[in-house]
Amino acid sequence: MGYVAVKGGREAVEASIMLLEKYRTDGDCDVELEAIERRMSLLVDRVMSEAGFYAPRYAALALKQSQGAADEAVFLLRAYRSTLSRAYRSLPLDGAGMVINRRISAAFKDIPGGQFLGATYDYTHRLLNFGLAQETPLEIASIREKWKACQTQAEPGPPIFAGRVSQELKDEGLIAMEERDDEPNDITQRPITFPAPRSSRLQTLARADTGFISALAYAGIRGFGPTHPTVGELRTGALEVLIPHPLLEGETLCAGEILVTEVESIFPEETAETKRQEEDDPLLALGAGQGDKADVSGNSLGLGIGYGMVLGRNDNKAIAMSILDYFLESGEGILSNQEFVLLHGDCLEMNGFVSHLKLPHYVTFQSKLDRVRGARRDGCNEGL
Amino acid sequence: MKDFNFAFLDEGSKRAIRRALLKAVAIPGYQVPFGSRELPIGRGWGTGGIQVTLAIIGDGDVLKVMDQGSDDSVNAISIRNFVMACTGVRTTTDSEAATLIQSRHRIPEIPMRNDQILVLQVPLPEPLRMTEELESVTKKMHAEMDYAIMWLALYENIVRVGEIELGADYPVMVEGRYIMAPSPIPRFDNPKLHMSETLCLFGAGREKKIYALPPYTDVRSLCFEDHPFRVEDMSGRVCHLCGARDVYMDEFFDSASGDRLFQCSDSGYCEKRRRAASHE
Numbered sequence: 001m002g003y004v005a006v007k008g009g010r011e012a013v014e015a016s017i018m019l020l021e022k023y024r025t026d027g028d029c030d031v032e033l034e035a036i037e038r039r040m041s042l043l044v045d046r047v048m049s050e051a052g053f054y055a056p057r058y059a060a061l062a063l064k065q066s067q068g069a070a071d072e073a074v075f076l077l078r079a080y081r082s083t084l085s086r087a088y089r090s091l092p093l094d095g096a097g098m099v100i101n102r103r104i105s106a107a108f109k110d111i112p113g114g115q116f117l118g119a120t121y122d123y124t125h126r127l128l129n130f131g132l133a134q135e136t137p138l139e140i141a142s143i144r145e146k147w148k149a150c151q152t153q154a155e156p157g158p159p160i161f162a163g164r165v166s167q168e169l170k171d172e173g174l175i176a177m178e179e180r181d182d183e184p185n186d187i188t189q190r191p192i193t194f195p196a197p198r199s200s201r202l203q204t205l206a207r208a209d210t211g212f213i214s215a216l217a218y219a220g221i222r223g224f225g226p227t228h229p230t231v232g233e234l235r236t237g238a239l240e241v242l243i244p245h246p247l248l249e250g251e252t253l254c255a256g257e258i259l260v261t262e263v264e265s266i267f268p269e270e271t272a273e274t275k276r277q278e279e280d281d282p283l284l285a286l287g288a289g290q291g292d293k294a295d296v297s298g299n300s301l302g303l304g305i306g307y308g309m310v311l312g313r314n315d316n317k318a319i320a321m322s323i324l325d326y327f328l329e330s331g332e333g334i335l336s337n338q339e340f341v342l343l344h345g346d347c348l349e350m351n352g353f354v355s356h357l358k359l360p361h362y363v364t365f366q367s368k369l370d371r372v373r374g375a376r377r378d379g380c381n382e383g384l
Numbered sequence: 385m386k387d388f389n390f391a392f393l394d395e396g397s398k399r400a401i402r403r404a405l406l407k408a409v410a411i412p413g414y415q416v417p418f419g420s421r422e423l424p425i426g427r428g429w430g431t432g433g434i435q436v437t438l439a440i441i442g443d444g445d446v447l448k449v450m451d452q453g454s455d456d457s458v459n460a461i462s463i464r465n466f467v468m469a470c471t472g473v474r475t476t477t478d479s480e481a482a483t484l485i486q487s488r489h490r491i492p493e494i495p496m497r498n499d500q501i502l503v504l505q506v507p508l509p510e511p512l513r514m515t516e517e518l519e520s521v522t523k524k525m526h527a528e529m530d531y532a533i534m535w536l537a538l539y540e541n542i543v544r545v546g547e548i549e550l551g552a553d554y555p556v557m558v559e560g561r562y563i564m565a566p567s568p569i570p571r572f573d574n575p576k577l578h579m580s581e582t583l584c585l586f587g588a589g590r591e592k593k594i595y596a597l598p599p600y601t602d603v604r605s606l607c608f609e610d611h612p613f614r615v616e617d618m619s620g621r622v623c624h625l626c627g628a629r630d631v632y633m634d635e636f637f638d639s640a641s642g643d644r645l646f647q648c649s650d651s652g653y654c655e656k657r658r659r660a661a662s663h664e
Contacts, residue, residue: 010461078422085394189400189419191592194520339518349590352427356507359429359459362634363452363489363649367551367570369635370616375547 024067036060045259045312046070050347051077052188052207054258054311071209074347086189088243091252095262095309096167098237100160102313106231107266113162118236120315165233166264166305175303176271196338201328205321206310208345216345217320220335225327229265229306236261236313261315263308265322269330271302304330391438392470397421401439401594405585408596413558414526415509420592430463430488432587433505436594437467437486440501440585447475448482453490453632453649460488477652489552491573493631493653496582498599504567506588509595511555511565531563534606542611554613557604564595566603572615572632577603621646626657 037044037060044059051059051074058077066072102118105111117123131139169175184199185192192200205213221228238257245251306326308318327335334340344350391398397419404418423431430451441447447467451460455477463486464475476482479492486503496502512522515533525531534555541548548554553568556577566574567586577584577597584597597603607613621633624645631653633646648654 010456013458013461075422075426076424079424082393082397082421082423083388085396188421191417191419193417194518339520343519348422348427352429352431353507353590354428355426356428359488360452360454360457361489363570363632364552364568366633366635366649367572367616369551371547371549371551374614374617375545375549 024065031064033057033060033064036063042313043068043070045314046210046317047073047077049311049314049317050074050207050209051081052203052311053077053081071347071351075351078348088246088255090255091242091244093239093241095235095239095260096164097161098235098239098260098262100162100235100237102236103160103162103233104231104235105165105233107165107233111162111165111233112168113160116160119313160237162235164264166266169232169266169303175266175305192342194338196342198325198329201338201342202307202309202321202325204342204345205308205324208321209347209350210314210317210320212345212350213320213324214316216335216341217323220323220327224333225323225335226330226332227267227269229267229323229326231319231322232264232266232305234261234263234315234318236315259312261308261310261313261318263306263315263318263322265306265308265319265326267304267306267326267330269302269304270299388470390471391441391467392423393421393435393438398439401435404594405436405439405596408585408594409583409598411562412597412601413556413562413564413595415588415593415595417592418594420589423589425463425466427590428507429459430486430505431589432591432594433486433488433503433589434463434467434587435589436503436585436587437484438470441467441471441473441484443471443473445473445483446481447473448477448479448485448652449475449487450485450490450492450650450652451488453634454651456651478656479650479652489568489570490632490649491569491576493648493650495576496580498581500582502582502584504569504584504586506565506567506586506591506593508553509565509586509588509591509593511553511563526562529561534563538606539608542608548611555606557606558597559602563606564597564603570616570632571605571613572618574603574605574613574615577601579603623648623654626654626661628654628657 037056040060040063041056043063044056047059047063047070048054048056050070053059055077058080059073062073062076063070065076100113100116102120103111103113103116105115166175170177180198182197182199184203185197187200187203192204196204219225236259238259240257241255242252243255245253304326306322306324306329308321308323308325310318310321324335324341328338328341330336389395393401400419404416408414408416420432421435423434425431425434437447447464449455449460449464449467451457451463454460455464467473467486468475479485479494479496482500484501484503485492485496486505488505491502491504510519510522512525512531512534515537516522516525525533538548538550541550550571552570553565554571554574555563556566556574558564566577579600579602580597581599583599586595586597588594605613616632618630618633622629623631623633625647628648632649634649636645636647637643638645648657
């Protein structure tokens with residue numbers, strides 16, 4: 001008997017892993033962690049965000065180990081995080097307290113506190129720069145010189161803080177204020193349940209695969225969602241993570257700083273509230289005359305807000321998150337279906353289940369074959 | 385692996401999983417949600433079963449890991465190596481020598497004992513999912529024991545194609561209360577769950593559910609009076625290696641002769657029979 005039903009082949013697996021290591025070390029240049037962390041920081045940010053684990057150096061290590069595959073790097077970080085005990089729960093962070101290095105609004109030209117472009121590829125032409133292929137230390141030094149000169153010309157002002165753009169709209173009463181101070185649920189400790197509280201929804205979206213939520217948000221604004229938003233504000237900057245002091249009551253300790261991107265998207269929405277409209281709208285006031293104002297029924301317009309915050313610099317993920325947050329809260333159709341949106345965007349889960357199809361299914365397929373053969377043998381539907 | 389805790393997960397996580405297990409044992413067939421941890425092994429590759437194993441394994445345990453009946457499949461090797469590396473426990477391919485058996489899609493041919501535990505890996509823990517896509521709805525259906533749609537689906541299946549199409553993962557009724565997915569074991573293995581002497585634990589990592597069948601639990605495969613439950617037909621099949629009959633067989637084609645051949649799916653069982661035969 002020449003054939004033995006497929007065995008896994010320990011040797012084959014070992015050889016496969018060896019080949020993987022060989023690929024990882026191909027070429028003559030090592031990939032230094034410093035280079036990955038500092039010069040591929042947008043990739044590092046994406047990996048940290050999808051892993052839900054803020055550790056730039058570990059993310060760089062994971063990327064080195066995974067030959068740059070973002071999903072594999074996320075996998076490595078998540079698995080490592082499972083081994084760490086959770087010692088503290090931070091105090092709530094407020095994005096309004098951020099030390100800003102980028103802040104833009106698509107809603108208003110002038111915003112209190114000002115707009116800061118920060119670093120963005122938005123206004124570059126995406127021309128492949130062949131000069132970078134052979135970038136010399138001299139050229140790098142000259143870029144740094146220019147930057148330094150730029151720095152000394154500008155006022156070495158204090159760190160930039162600014163309140164949120166949406167605050168003014170809230171003060172004006174255009175945005176319904178809803179303050180909820182429920183203790184947030186941590187989906188990594190207690191799995192998400194449905195209908196999901198907003199904290200679970202936001203945490204799920206913040207950890208979601210960038211491509212997945214970008215695609216869903218795109219579908220939403222292209223026509224599968226209720227409306228098209230305006231980015232009220234997008235800001236990137238550093239936030240201090242504070243934990244309660246373990247010994248001194250009322251005191252806090254700073255556990256470190258994280259770089260985050262925060263977005264508030266503004267959506268027009270119908271509201272049941274009519275009072276303010278009457279007061280502000282001269283035509284309505286005329287028409288209604290001295291009549292009973294309470295009779296002015298029908299819906300009015302107001303503004304709704306979708307919120308996004310992700311680890312690192314990642315404009316699009318934060319915008320996508322804010323769009324989906326809003327659709328989940330108030331939309332109709334597939335993008336307001338919590339189970340559809342929230343259960344299918346985790347990098348590990350989607351890739352794990354899709355890749356498991358590569359595992360043998362001999363037993364289950366045999367069982368299926370038995371059914372098919374049985375049905376054919378018995379003849380379809382005969383005797384019924 | 386000396387940089388990591390015994391059984392990889394931190395003690396707090398293991399305790400949380402054990403609490404979910406206790407609840408699962410107390411309510412046979414009920415799916416207990418748990419805070420599923422990420423493991424160094426892919427989600428969808430047995431992480432629910434592995435987490436259960438890691439949470440309950442101790443120094444003295446002897447572990448067997450099988451995948452679709454085989455000890456030698458790539459994934460069984462990977463899982464066994466991982467658990468060994470982070471616990472140092474002994475392993476075996478002999479189901480009778482093991483105290484703890486983690487399995488994907490099979491229950492060993494040799495009946496398991498009361499002093500053993502069977503951990504089954506579960507891809508899709510919700511048996512009602514084929515009729516209802518929303519978790520919030522299926523959860524309510526279980527709570528209210530509202531299983532009409534399931535019975536209807538099976539009935540319609542028979543009307544359409546004369547047979548219930550479900551192959552493996554054929555749903556069972558536990559203690560007349562909960563419909564449960566037995567994990568994608570073949571129907572051939574379903575009867576082994578009924579009044580089993582062994583504690584059976586089910587872990588679904590990606591779906592974040594744990595459920596259990598304590599020993600001597602009433603487990604019935606769903607069927608109708610006039611359409612009895614049928615296991616896969618293994619009649620006339622003989623293992624070409626050990627000569628066994630009436631066990632679940634893998635089917636394959638001899639690439640040289642083109643013949644259709646059969647071989648025990650439970651490789652540990654097959655190996656044991658062959659060893660015994662050679663000693664005779």
